[in-house]
Every structure is written in structure tokens, then in C-alpha cells.
Amino acid sequence: MNTKTKYNTLILTRGRDMTPDSTELALAFEATNRNHKVSFQKPENFYVKDGKLFGITHRPNAESIDSYEAFGHYVENESFMKQENIPLEDFDIIFSRVAYRNPDEKREFENMCIYLSSLQSLNPRVTMVNSPLGMVMAGAKIYETLNLKTYMPETHITKDSKRLEKLMKDAALEKQGIIGKPIDGMGGSGVIEIPPSGYRGLRTLAEVLVEPLESTSSIPAIIQSKLEGVDRRILIMGEEILGAYKRVPVEEEIRANIHLGGTVQPYELQDIDREIVSNVAETIKRDGLYFCGLDIMGPEENGTIENTRMLELNVRCPGSIKSLESLAESYHEKAEIRNAAANKIVRYAEDLHEDKLSSLDQE
Numbered sequence: 001m002n003t004k005t006k007y008n009t010l011i012l013t014r015g016r017d018m019t020p021d022s023t024e025l026a027l028a029f030e031a032t033n034r035n036h037k038v039s040f041q042k043p044e045n046f047y048v049k050d051g052k053l054f055g056i057t058h059r060p061n062a063e064s065i066d067s068y069e070a071f072g073h074y075v076e077n078e079s080f081m082k083q084e085n086i087p088l089e090d091f092d093i094i095f096s097r098v099a100y101r102n103p104d105e106k107r108e109f110e111n112m113c114i115y116l117s118s119l120q121s122l123n124p125r126v127t128m129v130n131s132p133l134g135m136v137m138a139g140a141k142i143y144e145t146l147n148l149k150t151y152m153p154e155t156h157i158t159k160d161s162k163r164l165e166k167l168m169k170d171a172a173l174e175k176q177g178i179i180g181k182p183i184d185g186m187g188g189s190g191v192i193e194i195p196p197s198g199y200r201g202l203r204t205l206a207e208v209l210v211e212p213l214e215s216t217s218s219i220p221a222i223i224q225s226k227l228e229g230v231d232r233r234i235l236i237m238g239e240e241i242l243g244a245y246k247r248v249p250v251e252e253e254i255r256a257n258i259h260l261g262g263t264v265q266p267y268e269l270q271d272i273d274r275e276i277v278s279n280v281a282e283t284i285k286r287d288g289l290y291f292c293g294l295d296i297m298g299p300e301e302n303g304t305i306e307n308t309r310m311l312e313l314n315v316r317c318p319g320s321i322k323s324l325e326s327l328a329e330s331y332h333e334k335a336e337i338r339n340a341a342a343n344k345i346v347r348y349a350e351d352l353h354e355d356k357l358s359s360l361d362q363e
């Protein structure tokens with residue numbers, strides 16, 4: 001390993017996500033091999049001192065680590081990691097890989113985004129993948145509905161249960177399949193297929209959508225045309241496709257989310273997927289969104305712009321290289337998939353950083 005540091009790189013991630021098969025580890029190993037000095041930080045470990053933003057960071061306590069496995073071994077054992085307190089403006093590239101599963105984690109994520117966007121406006125030389133503001137905007141489905149409407153199914157967002165009920169009735173009369181879901185649902189929670197004409201519980205459904213059990217005030221809900229076909233996740237970095245897989249729901253389930261039993265299966269990309277990716281990437285790059293999981297649904301073959309739509313954009317901790325790897329059989333093949341994806345991501349981030357430096361220097 002060459003020892004000359006080219007970039008100081010930070011990976012923000014929750015401790016629980018730092019598993020030996022994680023995307024975080026793949027990125028860290030690849031970046032280290034490309035002469036980045038890589039540190040990790042948990043989202044709760046920001047602090048401000050003398051008007052400066054710091055992070056409590058960790059990195060492997062070793063001059064060089066030769067194998068991916070050995071690297072994983074270091075990262076898994078806190079005693080092999082060196083703790084440092086670093087001003088975050090010292091980093092060139094910050095990868096953020098922080099998801100949330102409950103309201104407390106959501107608050108922590110939002111605070112992290114506030115720290116990072118403040119840093120970004122004070123120190124525009126720091127390159128962030130993804131941009132904190134972009135991640136806040138595109139976290140729910142509002143951003144997609146407004147900014148990527150050409151590729152989305154017909155989608156309505158409202159807090160008004162009477163309007164929801166009317167949309168459901170109209171769709172039932174037209175025999176059009178529709179889906180209802182809460183705006184901030186996670187992992188498929190609250191996604192329901194609205195029953196056809198004649199069902200007498202539409203009003204209750206509309207009320208439940210905007211007033212879910214755990215909420216104390218009403219929340220917006222989504223009513224969307226139902227898509228048919230195959231639900232696939234396409235992992236992208238900018239306009240580059242890192243890989244794709246389809247998610248097949250268990251029988252009697254419309255939701256293909258993996259933690260609801262959906263399985264990852266191989267998927268052959270179609271021209272329509274490439275067309276959607278290239279157009280979507282163009283738009284979302286403007287908001288600093290690069291490493292994303294694009295969920296698209298439509299026929300598995302001969303997809304067209306009429307029958308294929310995107311469902312959502314995952315920007316906080318998109319899919320994983322692990323799912324791509326799981327499609328390969330041999331150890332060797334898995335390593336190849338992992339390395340190729342991590343290489344594209346890290347290279348792209350380096351290019352972003354260089355472009356940013358040269359445009360700032362010209363100002």
C-alpha cells in the first residue's frame with residue numbers, strides 16, 4: 001500500500017451497520033487502497049468547540065492492512081481502532097450512510113444534516129456524498145413527486161381525509177388500482193392496496209392513513225396509481241449504474257421490502273431503466289444526490305415509458321452492495337462485484353471533489 005495520503009475521507013455510519021459485509025466497509029477498504037486516509041464517525045459524535053465543528057472519529061490503528069477480511073477485523077474490534085477528535089473541515093470527502101428506524105434516530109439524523117450543511121456552507125471545499133440538504137429533501141416521497149413527476153405514477157399527497165376518500169372512490173369507479181401509504185412510512189409500513197368499488201370502509205381507510213395509531217396529529221398521506229410488474233432496485237452513483245436486483249414479494253403481499261420477506265433476485269436491466277436512470281440522475285445531481293437506490297416498477301421485459309415508473313429514491317443509506325453480492329455464487333465473484341461497485345463510488349467522489357476544487361479556485 002502506498003502511504004502518501006491523497007484525501008482525508010470520513011464515513012458517517014451507525015455502529016450497528018459496520019458489519020464485515022457492509023457497503024461502508026467496502027467503501028472504506030477501496031478508499032484506503034486509493035490512498036485515502038479513512039476515518040469513521042457515528043452520527044451522535046458531533047460537537048462544537050470554539051465555534052468549530054468536530055467529530056469523534058475512529059480509524060484502524062495500523063500502518064497498512066492488506067486484505068479486506070483483515071480490514072473488517074479491525075473495524076469490528078474497537079480496541080484495534082484509534083480514536084481521534086478532528087475538525088470536520090479537515091476532511092475532503094464525507095460519505096454519509098445513516099438510516100433511521102425510530103423517531104429518536106430520525107432526530108439524530110436531522111441534527112447530523114444540520115451540522116453537515118452548516119459545515120458545507122462555511123467550507124464549500126468539503127465534498128459530501130450525499131448532500132445533507134438533498135438527503136433531508138428526498139427522504140420522504142414529496143421530492144420525487146414534485147421533481148421527478150415525469151417518471152412517477154400519478155401521485156397525490158394530502159392531509160385531508162375527505163379528499164383521500166374522494167380519490168379512492170373515483171379510482172374504484174374507474175376500476176383503477178390504487179395504493180395508499182403514509183408520507184413517512186418506512187420499510188413498507190402502512191402501504192395498502194385500496195379495495196375496489198363496493199367496499200364500505202373507504203372512509204375509515206382514509207382516516208387511518210392520515211391518523212395512524214402512533215401519531216398524535218394528522219400526517220399527510222399518499223394516494224398513488226398501482227403499478228404492475230417487477231419491483232427492482234437500481235443502485236447508482238451519479239449517472240453510473242452500480243448494479244440492479246429485483247425484489248420479489250412473498251405470496252399474498254404487494255410490498256417487496258426485504259425485511260417483509262421479499263427476496264433479492266437477479267434482474268436484467270432494460271433500456272427503459274437506463275433511460276429513467278440517466279434522466280433522474282441529471283435532476284438529482286443538482287441537489288447533491290449521487291449514491292442512490294432508485295426503485296422502479298414495470299414489466300420485466302419490453303418496458304416502456306408508459307408502463308414503467310419509478311416508485312421512490314433511497315438516498316440516506318441506499319440498498320447495499322451486499323444485495324448485489326448475494327446474487328453471485330463464488331467468493332471470487334462476490335469480491336469482484338463488491339470491488340467494482342466500491343471502485344465506481346470512490347472514483348466518482350474523487351472526481352466530484354476535484355471538479356469542486358477547480359471551480360472554487362476559478363471563483
Ligand SMILES: Nc1ncnc2c1ncn2[C@@H]1O[C@H](COP(=O)(O)OP(=O)(O)OP(=O)(O)O)[C@@H](O)[C@H]1O
Pocket residue numbers: 153179181185186187188189191224225226227228231254255256257295297311312314
Ligand atoms: N404504487 C405502487 N404500486 C405497486 N406497488 C407499490 C406501490 N407503492 C408501493 N408498492 C409496494 O410497496 C413497497 C413499499 O412501498 P414504498 O417503497 O413506497 O414505501 P417504503 O418502502 O415504506 O418506503 P422506504 O423505502 O422509504 O422505507 C414497494 O417496494 C412496492 O413493492
Ligand SMILES: [Mg+2]
Pocket residue numbers: 187188257295312
Ligand atoms: Mg421502499
